[in-house]
Amino acid sequence: MTVRRSSFVARARTDGRDWLLEAEEPLATLQLRSGGELPGIIATPALLELVRKSRLYGLRLARPIRAQDDHEQVTAWVEISPDPEGEGCVIGVSNWQILPLQDSDGREASQRRNGIARQIAELSARLGPRQDLLSVESQSPELGAVVAKMREGLGRPWTEFVDLEGNSHEQPLHWRLLDGARLRIPGSVRHWKAHLIPLGAPEPGSTGFELYFVAEERDEEAFASVQGPAVEGPAPAFSAAMGGEIAPVLRQPIARIIANAETIRSQLAGPLAEEYSNYAADITSAGEHLLALIDDLTDLEVVEDEQFTTAPDHVDLSDLARRAAGILGMRARERGIRIDAPQKGEKVPAIGEFRRVLQILLNLIGNAIRYSPEGSVVWLRVETEGEIARIVVADQGEGLAEAQQARVFNKFERLGRSGDGGTGLGLYISRKLARAMGGELSVESAPGQGARFVLDLPADTPIAAD
Template sequence: MTATAAYFARARTDGRDWLVEADEPLAGLQLRSGGELPGIVATPALLEMVRKARRYGLKLARAIRAQDGREQVTAWVEIEPEADGEGCTIGIANWHATALPPADAAMADARRVAIERQVAEMSVRLGPDQQVIAVECDSEELEGIAARLRASRGERWTDLIQLDLDDGPGEPLDWRLLDGTRISIPGSSRHWKAVLLPLGPRPEKAGFELLLVADEPPAEQPPVAAKAEPRTIFDAAMGREIAPVLRQPIARIIANAETIRTQLAGPVAEEYSKYAADIATAGEHLLALIDDLTDLEVVESDTFDTAPDTIDLADVARRAAGILGVRAQERAIEIHAPGEDDSIPAVGEFRRVLQILLNLLGNALRYAPEGSHVRLIVERNDGRAQVTVADQGPGLSADQQAKVFEKFERLGRSGDGGSGLGLYISRRLARAMAGELSVESTPGEGARFTLDLPSFEERRTKPR
């Protein structure tokens, strides 16, 4: 190793890759990164170099980057294994430390929203006046509240759920004051809060999403007794037993990984933050797969049916655009939704139509190039109500269009976490509502997926 004077700081590790001696500022970085002195090297890039040098008996030299909760550091590091092979000496030069930039408030808020959605055990779609529109519940503890909300569609949710507010009944509160409010759930020993999320920049027109989030995970359930009869691959086990058991722990894993990634619980090295991001992404993909398999079980059941009602297809399209607006902004993609004055009455189940449009729009955002446009076009055609999702992506060949609605078909794509079930399920849902889902595309010119449903006029004039 070169002369001592050439180094800004020196350090030494032992055969366990513990940092046993260190000059400042490396000693301070070790402690601020959550390590101890003596203790295992806490900077991932430095630890990797130390392990390689010790195991292979090689002298290594390169620049590394690290960060703690305050600074981002770059330095030139030279590591030389000791003759006995039990440790290494470290020399550091060209140490540069710069203050970390302040966190972006908008991105931090988007991450908070993503975490809340993952751990929520009930989601309620609300209208502009916070009236109940649709309810999704994943918790047995909340089934009573969910049933009450479903039976009271059109009423304000604050009239149906007990809020732990100091003030008594009075004028309706602004949604910002209701966000984070503690609520009481009869029969539940856990502590709950209401998370109120505006849909789009103008919630007074687009509405809100209400999430019920618990501070504690649910109590462990007793094991389910084995059944004597054999099961087929997609029987009721996925929906009734496996999916609810898996969904909550996976959501907690995602939430904890996001907490680490965003350093909400304290500073971590940049490499650890990236690892946590990979864990969160993998968890989200697994959760989406569970949802797809559950939906697959439902739509392939012999008893599956929908609950058609009169809906406004333009309104559903605007809601889908509002829900995925943040994802579009992250990729600089502009969504052109129907205008507030557009209205296309149709016959379908609101929840299922929204599910189809979220799938189509999510696919468009995933595969369209950054900086492009995605359009949601509503129209009447031959007495039918139609909504088309048109993107500027790579498009589909004739062979791909023939396969795109098949089960588990991903058209050769890999690495995007998709299950190949979304479009298959969406077409099954469309046909269950006496509708159709089709695609038109030319390679290099994007794709147009069209959902066709009976119009309100068609239902009214159809003989019974």
């Protein structure tokens, strides 16, 4: 590729993190109006993808790109080559053309920022409407300590687990003040930024938030380990290696595949023929299935360990049911299914581990949504019966015959289903978890009459005074 520097309308330079270190106009303005910073990670997905390929594979690339900020749609020709004097790339831009964009409220720019955050984040979490933690995931060993504390503190505001730089106000702050906030994470030497994506309409955040932690510096130890020497010695058994060694290695590349496919599917990098958008959707679905399988195999290793125990606590089954319904509400609405959850003010105290009970409910409700007909209802009912606290997840699906009920909790049991994204481990793991908490998971069903999955736990009854 011949670099015709005199024909470029703008030049730019990146580093080994794919940060735009310097850029000439109009590329600099596009970076800032797309929600990025200078210096900062490239905020145009199409350009970010090309720069990353050029850097990783040492290629010189020339491509047309289409991008847009919150004011204009831009088409341009870019030429990218690895920087001979650094770890990044040199960018040349020509044939810059702009058209007005009919997006006065900046939705497209916001979607692009969200897509970038999902792709490069090293920690992701799901929050409730009060920014309380519902779940948290990270494959970064550097963040292992804070992830463990967050999981122990589910139900508390996420801001309790990090240090917000330059902020002494009472927590939690309004989410708009926290979106983009710089923070320090205990146990990490790097600087981080929080990225909050509000869920719900018409009031953003009314059904919760997605939270992402994006590092401002590269993880040098992780980068070095990719090229490090192979570990000598005998290979560990598959079951013992799944959670500790194989799962972390697999999760990150699969998550990247899903993020890239979702960026393509949603056409954040520019218009795309419908068949290619459908291919990207298939890739996303397959990647999510692989991640689900990895998670289930990891949980399988945990629950089958002879030393496995849960951390009993005081929980409210009604509150957990509402949380689970909120997390899966969008999936249900996409299929026209309504989740009928317990009303606010209804309480059923129980003894169990918060995140494990939530895990069971997410599995049961997810199955009910998957196997129920469009336009049906999934009911969540709670009650206390003596020393038992109970929650029932009932659906209007096809139901289970007596022989199927006897097998439904078996390991890898699919009951003849295929292609539905399940792994055949969810109910087996859920029953193991229920029994580890001193409870039970059972099913009541009949063909054509739906299914009722019943989770029983020890009731949290006050101890009578002598």
